[in-house]
Amino acid sequence: MNSHRTLNNVLRIKRLYSYLNKNRTQWLSTFDITATQCDILMFLYDNMDNKEINQKSLEEYLMVSNPAVSGVIKRLQDKGLISSKQSTIDARNKCLTLTKPGLHCAQTIIEKGRDSQDLLLIKGMTKEEADQFQKLLNHALKNLEVKKGK
Structure with missing residues (x-):
């Protein structure tokens, strides 16, 4: 394949991501959350049936580092949207769950057009x-x- 064409595809994908991220960030500003915060809320919402969701599962899902996820989790906790408690399976882990306001926020995002x-x-x-x-x-x-x- 022509390397110039491949480069153009990579740039097109990068532009798509930039446009999508800009639009998404603007839309989510009405909820006072960032795109990454929304991704975590949606992951927790979509996986509510799982017994325990820990930080490691979020890192793998989002493909980001531990410190990055830790910071987002802290901000969501500060906003009262998620809570954490010690795992009953592995005491070294903390399980993350949506709070009532977090559940309401997630449901509202879905209703308004996730x-x-x-x-x-x-x-x-x-x-x-x-x-x-x-x-x-x-x-x-x-x-x-x-x-x-x-």
Whole structure:
């Protein structure tokens, strides 16, 4: 493949990320949370049935370092949106859960359009194009995950 074309694809993906992040940050400012804080709230909300969610699972999900996640968790705790308690499985871990205000915030974000950025991204595409786009994104991500593991 032409290396110039590959570079253009990387730059296009970077631009997509920048636009999405800017739009998302602006939208989430009405909730007084950042995109990363929202990601953590949504992860906790989507995994409420799991007995214990610890910081390590958030680090793996978000693909960020321990100090970065620690800071975001602290800010969410300061806002009263999440709480932590000692794990019943492993006393070295703390389990994270949504508080009542955190649950309300997560539900409000979902009701007001958590998926609006996804819809904006595929606007104007046919269902077949959107499905193909999803497959191509998954394929590209899988390629990079395999490379990362080597």
